[in-house]
Amino acid sequence: MYKALVIGTSFGGLEALKAIIPQFPKGFPLAVIVVLHIGENQNDSFIRYLNEISQLHVKEAEDKERISTGTVYFAPPNYHLLIEADESFSLSTDPKVNHSRPSIDVLFETAAWCYKQKLIGVVLSGLNHDGAYGLLQINDLGGMCIVENPENAIAQIMPSAANKIAKPQFITPLHDIAEKINELLHSQN
Amino acid sequence: MASNQNKIEKFENIDLEIPLILEAIYQKYGYDFRKYSRSHIKRRLVHRLAISNLESVSQLQDKVLREKDFFIELLEDLSINVTEMFRDPEFYSSFRENVVPILRTYPFIKIWHAGCSTGEEVYSFAILLREEGILKRCQIYATDFNRKVLEIAKQGIYPIRDLEHFERNYEKSGGKSKLSDFYTMKYGSIKLDQSLVKKVVFADHNLVTDSVFAEIDLIICRNVLIYFNRDLQNKVINLFYDSLSSSGHLCLGSKESLKFTAKENCFADIDEKQKIYKKSLSKSCIKL
Numbered sequence: 001m002y003k004a005l006v007i008g009t010s011f012g013g014l015e016a017l018k019a020i021i022p023q024f025p026k027g028f029p030l031a032v033i034v035v036l037h038i039g040e041n042q043n044d045s046f047i048r049y050l051n052e053i054s055q056l057h058v059k060e061a062e063d064k065e066r067i068s069t070g071t072v073y074f075a076p077p078n079y080h081l082l083i084e085a086d087e088s089f090s091l092s093t094d095p096k097v098n099h100s101r102p103s104i105d106v107l108f109e110t111a112a113w114c115y116k117q118k119l120i121g122v123v124l125s126g127l128n129h130d131g132a133y134g135l136l137q138i139n140d141l142g143g144m145c146i147v148e149n150p151e152n153a154i155a156q157i158m159p160s161a162a163n164k165i166a167k168p169q170f171i172t173p174l175h176d177i178a179e180k181i182n183e184l185l186h187s188q189n
Numbered sequence: 190m191a192s193n194q195n196k197i198e199k200f201e202n203i204d205l206e207i208p209l210i211l212e213a214i215y216q217k218y219g220y221d222f223r224k225y226s227r228s229h230i231k232r233r234l235v236h237r238l239a240i241s242n243l244e245s246v247s248q249l250q251d252k253v254l255r256e257k258d259f260f261i262e263l264l265e266d267l268s269i270n271v272t273e274m275f276r277d278p279e280f281y282s283s284f285r286e287n288v289v290p291i292l293r294t295y296p297f298i299k300i301w302h303a304g305c306s307t308g309e310e311v312y313s314f315a316i317l318l319r320e321e322g323i324l325k326r327c328q329i330y331a332t333d334f335n336r337k338v339l340e341i342a343k344q345g346i347y348p349i350r351d352l353e354h355f356e357r358n359y360e361k362s363g364g365k366s367k368l369s370d371f372y373t374m375k376y377g378s379i380k381l382d383q384s385l386v387k388k389v390v391f392a393d394h395n396l397v398t399d400s401v402f403a404e405i406d407l408i409i410c411r412n413v414l415i416y417f418n419r420d421l422q423n424k425v426i427n428l429f430y431d432s433l434s435s436s437g438h439l440c441l442g443s444k445e446s447l448k449f450t451a452k453e454n455c456f457a458d459i460d461e462k463q464k465i466y467k468k469s470l471s472k473s474c475i476k477l
Binding site: 063094 | 192193196197200204226227228229231232269271272412414415416418419422442444445446448449
């Protein structure tokens, strides 16, 4: 049974997330954890907006908060977001990874350690390589990997790098990703 | 799938080995990382393994116990040494507005920077307090368990590459003059005005293993607690509570809070967003 879904994106991420998160129905059985490279003020207003148009509760992840299913968590700007083995969050001000803080790799790596086969990892539009190595970790530890088809992504570099390095199970056009996740949830029963 | 199993087993072994190496470090050298955020420790150890030629955390442990120099290197990995001048400028402007007027009424102010690392924040506060005209009345203790970073903090020499960022932070923080009034430039570095820290005592103190050392009016401990697990956060917050004078202030990092701790109701919010708190003396808080 899948328990969590982690998503990484940067440039083009607002559009991409708007196409996916509102598709998840009430009672969604996964915790959704997102790293989006974005500035502090923008992050607050985007979270508010996404919360309004989604059926799930959307919020910023807090240090030591327990992770619940049916909630969408965003990494706070300027902090790395890590997942502990007891399914709670930790934040860190460690140096940037891939020129990024929060870094998708840091979230994905610690999520893979915690959830192993019970994890789905998704890489969307973006302009750097962050997330590729983390997605490989998810794949290595038995999780399921989906990458947005770079051909129609707003920015191709991030999904292309993830494809090359992580060898995901699915390369999916943006507008089919929510459906693909639903299929995975149903096929496991 | 067999290769997945091998990799999963590798990480399961690491999970078993981490408590052992942390116990070994504590028993041998007295540094206690046992209640640090485990995924933070795991990342640092996994990356140390990747750059050394060692196969497992057990081999790392063997080397740590036998080679002191190697331990000191690893101690650097495990320490939290990222800081900057006027980090989160909105915090500093809130501090000027909400806390400084109260401090002004004190004849003498004792301040504790807990986990001061390389000292950028200590100098930032000293600048703010001087601009507000109360630095002379302050006795400041700046502590960290890592002696190496304390040496850097004492000297106040920082690479010039960060300067532009520091200047921007200083302006946004409500600085009253120019940051360049407080440093001199030399050989690609800046050196902070040493008169700022004339009354700062830089001292070796470990939040995890040491206890209260004075009655303090203001504790600043920013972006340290996030590296601890819940248990240790509780312990350290209790230590702060016990160290604070009856209406003392506590400043945490912008994304740290008392929310998931046992002392949640024992502090009043001064600025909730900037995580500035004031100790409150409700009965249930005195001994928890």
